[in-house]
Amino acid sequence: MNILVCVARVPDTATKIMVGSGGKAIEQNGVKYVVNPYDEFALEEALRLREKNGGTVTAVTIGTDANVDVLRTSLAMGVDKAMLIKGDEPTDSYYVVANIAKVAKEISPDLILLGKQSVDYDSLQLPAMLGEMLEMPSVSVVSALTIEGDEVKAERDIEGGKEQVACKLPAIISAQKGLNDPRYPKLPDIMKAKSKPIDTREAEKTTPKTSILAIEIPSKARAGKVMEATDENIDEVVRLLNQEAKVI
Amino acid sequence: MKNILVFLETSNNALKRTSLEVSTAASQLAAGANAKAIGVVINSNNDVAGAAAKYGLSEIINVNNAKLTAHSSTAVAKIIAEVAKAEGADCVLFAANAAGLEIAPRVAVKLDAGYVADCIALNYDSNNIIAKKPIYAGKAVAKTTVETPVKVFSLRPNVFSAAENPVSANFKELSVELSDKDLSASVVNVMKNEGKLDVLEADVVVSGGRAVKGPENYYLIENLAKTLSGAVGASRAVVDAGWRPHSEQVGQTGKTVSPTLYIACGISGAIQHLAGMNGSKYILAINKDKDAPIFKNCDYGLIGDMFDILPKLTEKISKITGK
Numbered sequence: 001m002n003i004l005v006c007v008a009r010v011p012d013t014a015t016k017i018m019v020g021s022g023g024k025a026i027e028q029n030g031v032k033y034v035v036n037p038y039d040e041f042a043l044e045e046a047l048r049l050r051e052k053n054g055g056t057v058t059a060v061t062i063g064t065d066a067n068v069d070v071l072r073t074s075l076a077m078g079v080d081k082a083m084l085i086k087g088d089e090p091t092d093s094y095y096v097v098a099n100i101a102k103v104a105k106e107i108s109p110d111l112i113l114l115g116k117q118s119v120d121y122d123s124l125q126l127p128a129m130l131g132e133m134l135e136m137p138s139v140s141v142v143s144a145l146t147i148e149g150d151e152v153k154a155e156r157d158i159e160g161g162k163e164q165v166a167c168k169l170p171a172i173i174s175a176q177k178g179l180n181d182p183r184y185p186k187l188p189d190i191m192k193a194k195s196k197p198i199d200t201r202e203a204e205k206t207t208p209k210t211s212i213l214a215i216e217i218p219s220k221a222r223a224g225k226v227m228e229a230t231d232e233n234i235d236e237v238v239r240l241l242n243q244e245a246k247v248i
Numbered sequence: 249m250k251n252i253l254v255f256l257e258t259s260n261n262a263l264k265r266t267s268l269e270v271s272t273a274a275s276q277l278a279a280g281a282n283a284k285a286i287g288v289v290i291n292s293n294n295d296v297a298g299a300a301a302k303y304g305l306s307e308i309i310n311v312n313n314a315k316l317t318a319h320s321s322t323a324v325a326k327i328i329a330e331v332a333k334a335e336g337a338d339c340v341l342f343a344a345n346a347a348g349l350e351i352a353p354r355v356a357v358k359l360d361a362g363y364v365a366d367c368i369a370l371n372y373d374s375n376n377i378i379a380k381k382p383i384y385a386g387k388a389v390a391k392t393t394v395e396t397p398v399k400v401f402s403l404r405p406n407v408f409s410a411a412e413n414p415v416s417a418n419f420k421e422l423s424v425e426l427s428d429k430d431l432s433a434s435v436v437n438v439m440k441n442e443g444k445l446d447v448l449e450a451d452v453v454v455s456g457g458r459a460v461k462g463p464e465n466y467y468l469i470e471n472l473a474k475t476l477s478g479a480v481g482a483s484r485a486v487v488d489a490g491w492r493p494h495s496e497q498v499g500q501t502g503k504t505v506s507p508t509l510y511i512a513c514g515i516s517g518a519i520q521h522l523a524g525m526n527g528s529k530y531i532l533a534i535n536k537d538k539d540a541p542i543f544k545n546c547d548y549g550l551i552g553d554m555f556d557i558l559p560k561l562t563e564k565i566s567k568i569t570g571k
């Protein structure tokens with residue numbers, strides 16, 4: 001089974017976000033970047049499927065030279081090949097998806113794995129977009145996956161429960177937490193990954209379909225009425241819930 | 249802008265609340281832009297879909313297709329895109345829920361449109377739509393525009409209010425052919441947590457943190473949720489410990505909720521948890537540590553032991569709500 005895994009490079013989730021000087025992107029100085037957390041589930045699932053069925057796992061990332069670090073992590077986890085599609089820093093999903101689609105057409109994977117969302121722009125669209133562009137079925141937000149022959153059964157989260165979706169390979173799956181427990185790369189593998197080749201190509205430029213005009217840090221002023229939990233104060237909170245928040 | 253198309257979803261023979269929210273948003277956009285707001289519903293009828301007219305949609309289209317026996321995002325995307333083309337829609341709106349998030353990107357590709365997901369505001373301004381959407385898990389908000397003639401947006405549930413604005417609606421049937429390829433992914437089984445309200449759909453969410461100490465104490469959280477007809481949520485510490493399912497996790501790697509009231513019980517307020525709850529209208533925090541970060545991000549706070557506070561609070565609220 002040949003599997004393509006799409007890996008995004010995002011700020012560590014503990015990052016305090018500040019607006020950069022242009023006002024359209026975040027301040028990158030001092031930010032630690034990591035593999036998008038959901039993509040770790042995608043990588044782990046790809047490796048497990050290869051361990052079971054054989055085949056090749058290719059990790060691809062679209063971005064700048066800096067993206068090499070997420071490919072090194074992917075190699076350390078165990079992917080066979082790593083591809084950097086190098087160009088502008090992605091801000092428009094169409095640019096990313098067009099470049100992934102191009103790679104996919106070249107290597108014709110049986111399965112494409114992604115994360116359910118990239119936790120930087122939270123664009124929430126690549127898996128299904130890719131499915132439409134490649135005319136492949138896709139299932140998003142998957143927390144359990146079984147593949148037998150070319151029959152795929154994927155369980156995904158819906159409001160108030162789960163649904164099971166069936167489709168056939170080749171298919172696209174986006175990973176949700178719960179799909180597996182991603183492995184931690186071992187030190188020797190991290191060392192070995194440093195010298196593995198990275199297939200680097202120029203990204204194709206596209207006309208942006210969306211533009212960010214500005215980013216802002218929401219400053220929701222909270223009332224902050226914090227008090228000791230005496231009986232009177234609990235009564236006061238109940239009164240506030242009743243008269244101010246009006247939920248009672 | 250000429251025509252705004254809204255994907256209407258039904259459940260138990262009624263329009264979903266999120267569809268009413270999106271209908272309201274569409275009719276408000278349409279009013280500003282002198283455009284028409286149209287709804288499309290699949291395998292339904294005028295009685296059910298007609299409710300959308302109360303929320304300002306002046307045309308409602310029903311598409312019946314016998315091939316669509318179970319939900320299929322690929323097939324629904326085909327139908328919506330065909331209806332959009334037939335109606336000359338230049339803006340298509342979805343709810344940013346499980347179905348909408350899977351269908352909208354496909355519709356965008358079929359219509360050669362740019363798509364912005366999970367918007368919290370849409371404003372019509374000099375022939376353009378400015379969308380606001382949370383990024384970095386809500387730590388920032390991006391003002392975004394779509395550059396293509398046709399624009400697709402999905403709207404975060406619970407953020408746009410559903411406001412009645414009755415108009416008289418035209419009803420229309422349209423047929424759309426589906427090929428096997430359009431039906432390439434279909435739902436084969438639905439597992440609902442019966443009678444359980446999801447954190448994404450609830451007006452009140454009560455979440456427990458590590459302080460709950462074990463699943464045997466979670467009844468304290470459940471009882472409070474019950475008095476407020478709310479849903480039960482959890483921090484990641486609770487989910488990782490296996491006390492509650494991941495479907496209840498609130499936060500950056502859980503769900504992003506926006507209820508009217510969020511109650512955090514014995515939750516410290518880590519940045520990843522805050523990211524999931526910051527969109528709540530009101531936040532009540534209960535924590536024994538007066539320096540817990542959660543208190544810097546709340547409207548109301550009670551400092552003390554949750555094992556003492558929760559039964560008292562529950563009883564007092566129950567006296568008012570009778571639940």
Ligand SMILES: Cc1cc2nc3c(=O)[nH]c(=O)nc-3n(C[C@H](O)[C@H](O)[C@H](O)COP(=O)(O)OP(=O)(O)OC[C@H]3O[C@@H](n4cnc5c(N)ncnc54)[C@H](O)[C@@H]3O)c2cc1C
Binds near residue numbers: 456497518524534
């Ligand atoms: C990549 C990544 C993603 C993450 N995603 C999420 C996420 O989606 N959601 C999430 O929640 N976390 C997430 N986290 C974890 C997050 O960083 C915190 O570890 C987690 O939120 C802590 O959970 P907690 O507040 O329940 O526990 P703790 O931080 O241990 O806090 C317990 C709190 O309870 C208080 N307390 C103790 N006893 C009592 C008592 N008797 N009465 C009242 N108060 C009491 C304590 O003062 C303390 O403030 C993520 C972390 C990472 C690295």
Ligand SMILES: Nc1ncnc2c1ncn2[C@@H]1O[C@H](COP(=O)(O)O)[C@@H](O)[C@H]1O
Binds near residue numbers: 093115125126
């Ligand atoms: N720049 C990128 N390079 C490679 N894969 C990406 C990139 N951006 C997003 N992805 C993949 O697409 C998934 C969904 O992202 P999104 O639709 O942007 O929220 C992510 O979890 C990744 O698997």
